[in-house]
Amino acid sequence: MREITLSQAVNEALAEEMRRDETVFIIGEDVAEAGTPFKVLSGLVEEFGTSRVVDTPIAEPGFMGIAVGAAMTGTRPVVDLMFGDFIYLIMDQLCNQAAKTHYMSGGKLNVPLVLRTNLGATRRSAAQHSQSLHALVAHIPGLKVALPSSAYEAKGLMKTAIRDDNPVVIFEDKLMYQDKAPVPEEEYLIPFGEAKVLREGSDITLIGTSSMVQVCQKAAEALEAEGIFAEVIDPRTIVPLDEATLLASAKKTSRVIVVDEGHQSFGVTGEIASRINEKAFYHLDAPVLRMGAMDVPVPFSPALEDITVPTPEGVVENARRLVRGEMIHAA
Amino acid sequence: MADAPKHNAEDYLRMYRQMVRIRTFEDNANQLYLSAKMPGLTHMYSGEEAVAVGICEALRTTDKITSTHRGHGHCVAKGAEFKEMFCELLGKEEGYCRGKGGSMHIADQSNGNLGANAIVGGSMGIATGAAFTAKLLGKDDVTVCFFGDGATAQGLWYEVMNMAALWKLPVIYACENNGYSEYTKTDEIAAGSIMARAEAFGIESHQVDGQDVLAVNALTEKLVERARKGEGPFFMELMTYRYHGHHVGDINREYYRSKDEEKDWKENRDPIIRFRSWLVAEGIASEEEVEAMNAEIKDDAKAAVDYALSAKYPDQSEVDMHVFTDVTHALA
Ligand SMILES: Cc1ncc(C[n+]2csc(CCOP(=O)(O)OP(=O)(O)O)c2C)c(N)n1
Ligand SMILES: [Mg+2]
Numbered sequence: 001m002r003e004i005t006l007s008q009a010v011n012e013a014l015a016e017e018m019r020r021d022e023t024v025f026i027i028g029e030d031v032a033e034a035g036t037p038f039k040v041l042s043g044l045v046e047e048f049g050t051s052r053v054v055d056t057p058i059a060e061p062g063f064m065g066i067a068v069g070a071a072m073t074g075t076r077p078v079v080d081l082m083f084g085d086f087i088y089l090i091m092d093q094l095c096n097q098a099a100k101t102h103y104m105s106g107g108k109l110n111v112p113l114v115l116r117t118n119l120g121a122t123r124r125s126a127a128q129h130s131q132s133l134h135a136l137v138a139h140i141p142g143l144k145v146a147l148p149s150s151a152y153e154a155k156g157l158m159k160t161a162i163r164d165d166n167p168v169v170i171f172e173d174k175l176m177y178q179d180k181a182p183v184p185e186e187e188y189l190i191p192f193g194e195a196k197v198l199r200e201g202s203d204i205t206l207i208g209t210s211s212m213v214q215v216c217q218k219a220a221e222a223l224e225a226e227g228i229f230a231e232v233i234d235p236r237t238i239v240p241l242d243e244a245t246l247l248a249s250a251k252k253t254s255r256v257i258v259v260d261e262g263h264q265s266f267g268v269t270g271e272i273a274s275r276i277n278e279k280a281f282y283h284l285d286a287p288v289l290r291m292g293a294m295d296v297p298v299p300f301s302p303a304l305e306d307i308t309v310p311t312p313e314g315v316v317e318n319a320r321r322l323v324r325g326e327m328i329h330a331a
Numbered sequence: 332m333a334d335a336p337k338h339n340a341e342d343y344l345r346m347y348r349q350m351v352r353i354r355t356f357e358d359n360a361n362q363l364y365l366s367a368k369m370p371g372l373t374h375m376y377s378g379e380e381a382v383a384v385g386i387c388e389a390l391r392t393t394d395k396i397t398s399t400h401r402g403h404g405h406c407v408a409k410g411a412e413f414k415e416m417f418c419e420l421l422g423k424e425e426g427y428c429r430g431k432g433g434s435m436h437i438a439d440q441s442n443g444n445l446g447a448n449a450i451v452g453g454s455m456g457i458a459t460g461a462a463f464t465a466k467l468l469g470k471d472d473v474t475v476c477f478f479g480d481g482a483t484a485q486g487l488w489y490e491v492m493n494m495a496a497l498w499k500l501p502v503i504y505a506c507e508n509n510g511y512s513e514y515t516k517t518d519e520i521a522a523g524s525i526m527a528r529a530e531a532f533g534i535e536s537h538q539v540d541g542q543d544v545l546a547v548n549a550l551t552e553k554l555v556e557r558a559r560k561g562e563g564p565f566f567m568e569l570m571t572y573r574y575h576g577h578h579v580g581d582i583n584r585e586y587y588r589s590k591d592e593e594k595d596w597k598e599n600r601d602p603i604i605r606f607r608s609w610l611v612a613e614g615i616a617s618e619e620e621v622e623a624m625n626a627e628i629k630d631d632a633k634a635a636v637d638y639a640l641s642a643k644y645p646d647q648s649e650v651d652m653h654v655f656t657d658v659t660h661a662l663a
Contacts, residue, residue, distance in 0.1 A: 034514035057484030057520040124371030128449035300433030301422030303644030
């Protein structure tokens with residue numbers, strides 16, 4: 001199968017959906033001629049014109065609000081938010097308006113919009129351009145949240161997101177834009193709420209999201225060399241969350257580590273760990289372990305930044321301890 | 332050059348020096364990026380020196396400024412040293428922010444710089460709040476809020492301008508109009524006139540040639556003095572130009588900006604060349620003296636770069652320090 005980059009995969013997904021449905025449009029800063037600073041959208045304005053690939057001023061709450069209104073009245077906007085960190089600027093439009101409109105109108109109004117943005121540290125971009133804030137939006141009822149972990153997922157999830165009648169937030173990992181993966185030429189969609197088991201194992205389950213899927217995969221390889229067989233699962237969407245697949249794996253291996261790049265406290269890892277505790281407690285041989293980003297603003301200095309995110313080595317070490325039973329009484 | 336206000340030779344030479352220091356700092360920063368010695372990206376201030384220097388030379392140390400993602404120039408102009416700046420740029424312990432901030436958060440806080448900011452428009456509230464403090468505590472400090480033309484699209488500005496005008500706060504909003512917001516011309520993202528935005532709140536507004544350090548300085552001195560007396564806020568639109576790309580990685584930029592245009596600004600309106608000719612013509616400095624000053628600044632920068640390159644990184648134990656003021660290690 002051909003291999004393309006995550007960036008090309010997103011570009012293809014948008015182009016295909018824009019060809020298929022003329023109500024789909026893109027709106028954001030430097031999305032047209034510049035194709036975004038990450039060049040993900042290059043070429044789209046040439047095909048679809050400036051009325052459907054719309055450059056905006058640096059006015060995030062403004063264009064997000066316009067997208068919400070446009071979505072409520074018959075279009076399907078794809079909002080481009082240059083950095084995930086800017087989500088704080090649009091919180092009212094996203095969380096008070098887009099997320100609640102369907103509910104507050106008793107099901108009469110829909111907001112079929114996609115917010116595409118990114119996450120991920122270690123680009124030496126400091127505290128305001130490095131955050132992974134998906135837990136913030138996952139907390140708000142009414143928003144779906146997708147976390148593609150490869151070019152394949154990025155394309156399939158984007159197409160599903162655009163056709164979804166709800167507001168969907170997609171966080172891409174900005175370090176992965178140039179990473180290649182096999183992506184079929186033929187059309188495919190990835191349904192929301194279906195986790196993917198990337199590797200089967202019997203000793204421990206590693207649940208990783210987005211950028212952390214690769215970390216879990218690397219850890220699993222290293223563990224296998226030591227005779228520990230790890231199962232690796234990518235939930236792909238955290239809202240909706242495919243509990244059934246996660247629980248089945250937890251029951252099978254009896255040990256689980258959840259790895260996610262958001263801050264560890266009050267985050268995605270805690271939510272998943274607690275669901276497993278609630279629903280698979282008697283099958284577990286060890287407490288479900290959370291591994292998130294350190295609870296500090298992301299520091300600029302490479303000497304500090306690199307130790308704030310989970311690494312394969314860290315996952316391996318924790319997995320070993322869980323398998324040896326060392327953490328059973330950790331309190 | 333605009334009519335010179337009453338300054339002595341020393342003031343003029345310091346202004347020149349500060350402009351050259353900014354240009355030299357940026358040339359070195361660019362080299363560090365190109366030779367892969369600097370982590371991440373940075374936004375160069377080259378070309379806009381007369382704005383930062385003309386304004387900051389009208390301020391006292393206790394006056395405050397807020398800066399932007401393109402903040403090295405403001406930082407130097409408000410009195411920062413090369414050594415701590417290069418250390419910050421390279422993420423070293425002796426940097427102004429102990430390596431935690433980097434280029435986009437660089438600031439010498441002891442000189443009243445409240446920080447560079449990676450959120451466009453993110454400092455507009457902070458600047459207005461600093462002016463609020465001055466008024467509340469009865470100080471005569473003035474705050475200058477630097478931001479770009481692109482930042483005028485941020486709604487926050489309209490909210491804080493309204494309050495600053497209602498409450499007569501001692502803040503000067505300084506819009507560095509360099510014609511571009513990232514890869515887009517200002518005309519394409521700003522409807523109507525930028526000055527009119529401030530005027531709509533009854534804020535006295537001025538447009539000035541941002542490549543003329545004397546014009547910028549003369550205007551700022553007047554406005555600062557009046558702001559100290561409670562006649563603020565004010566708005567200044569400084570017409571200027573950035574020589575490099577939006578950031579150091581923005582190399583192929585002909586799709587949004589022509590080489591001829593860049594050449595014209597660099598050759599015909601350069602703020603340093605213009606001021607240098609004026610200094611020589613007025614007999615304030617000779618060509619030789621100017622050259623000697625340039626060479627000394629170059630050496631200073633080189634020494635600071637060398638120092639920063641071999642300086643040590645912060646100890647890993649610093650990672651959870653400074654999360655809270657009253658907890659030494661947040662995760663201990
Ligand atoms: C809220 C926010 N939106 C977008 C960006 C990305 N961004 C960084 S600089 C910039 C352009 C700023 O233009 P301007 O204000 O004119 O300043 P200049 O770069 O020209 O100095 C943009 C869009 C950001 N950092 N923050
Ligand atoms: Mg600009």
